[in-house]
Amino acid sequence: MTTTSLSTLLLLGTYHMGNPNHDLFNMQADDSRSAQRQREIEECVSLLQAFRPTEVAIEAVPEKEVTINDCYQQYQRGTYALADNEREQLGFRIAAALKHERIYAIDWNEPIGYGIGWLYKYVEEEAPEVYHRLMERGKASIKALANLQKISSIGEVLYWMNQPEQLQANHRSYMHLLQLGEGKFYPGIEWVQGWYGRNMRIFANLLRITEPGDRILVIYGQGHIPLLTQYTRDSGFYKLETVESYLG
Numbered sequence: 001m002t003t004t005s006l007s008t009l010l011l012l013g014t015y016h017m018g019n020p021n022h023d024l025f026n027m028q029a030d031d032s033r034s035a036q037r038q039r040e041i042e043e044c045v046s047l048l049q050a051f052r053p054t055e056v057a058i059e060a061v062p063e064k065e066v067t068i069n070d071c072y073q074q075y076q077r078g079t080y081a082l083a084d085n086e087r088e089q090l091g092f093r094i095a096a097a098l099k100h101e102r103i104y105a106i107d108w109n110e111p112i113g114y115g116i117g118w119l120y121k122y123v124e125e126e127a128p129e130v131y132h133r134l135m136e137r138g139k140a141s142i143k144a145l146a147n148l149q150k151i152s153s154i155g156e157v158l159y160w161m162n163q164p165e166q167l168q169a170n171h172r173s174y175m176h177l178l179q180l181g182e183g184k185f186y187p188g189i190e191w192v193q194g195w196y197g198r199n200m201r202i203f204a205n206l207l208r209i210t211e212p213g214d215r216i217l218v219i220y221g222q223g224h225i226p227l228l229t230q231y232t233r234d235s236g237f238y239k240l241e242t243v244e245s246y247l248g
Helices: 035-049 062-076 086-097 116-126 128-151 154-161 164-179 187-208 222-235
Strands: 007-014 055-058 215-221 238-241
Touching (some): 007 086, 035 154, 055 086, 164 187, 164 222, 187 222
């Protein structure tokens, strides 16, 4: 990437529509392929097209990009039924509507430090008061999102998730892990370092696909958006637009 002409980013934080249950706290999303949700997704796609992205980047590792693009090309030909995840329901639809030739996979997802499951077990045993606060905070956040989903359209949910205060609240949960450990043993800090590092690698993958003047729509889990936003602003490589400008 060169920096002579700034490119533009739109970072869209989402929930995981397909319920992969890979996170510590997981909302059970309803079926994105129901008739009502499909209408809502089509509305989101129509609104997000106004950003005029030249590339769509999704939360998938580059090693899967060939397979992903094979599915995307089948979808363009009308021979592929979209899976119930945000990568395809939003990413494929927007890219196809704008006649993009391909989808970009920019994730990096290797094991981080001790692993979040081990870390929470350690917290439960060694710092029960911190564990209680973390669990209550996580459960409350998922409950709020689940309740909102019951009464709101997908566009309304995404708008809410991308409000600065919601992004900050999500990110603050990681900061609570810094309380864990002392002396020469800081498992919470090591895990948070890994989380920051994962998102740095994602940002590096984003830089590799960027050419001057590009307009890139990045569709990612909400938890990644605060750090990707920070790296975007710190780097000076991109202009950043807001989700509320399109879904508001």
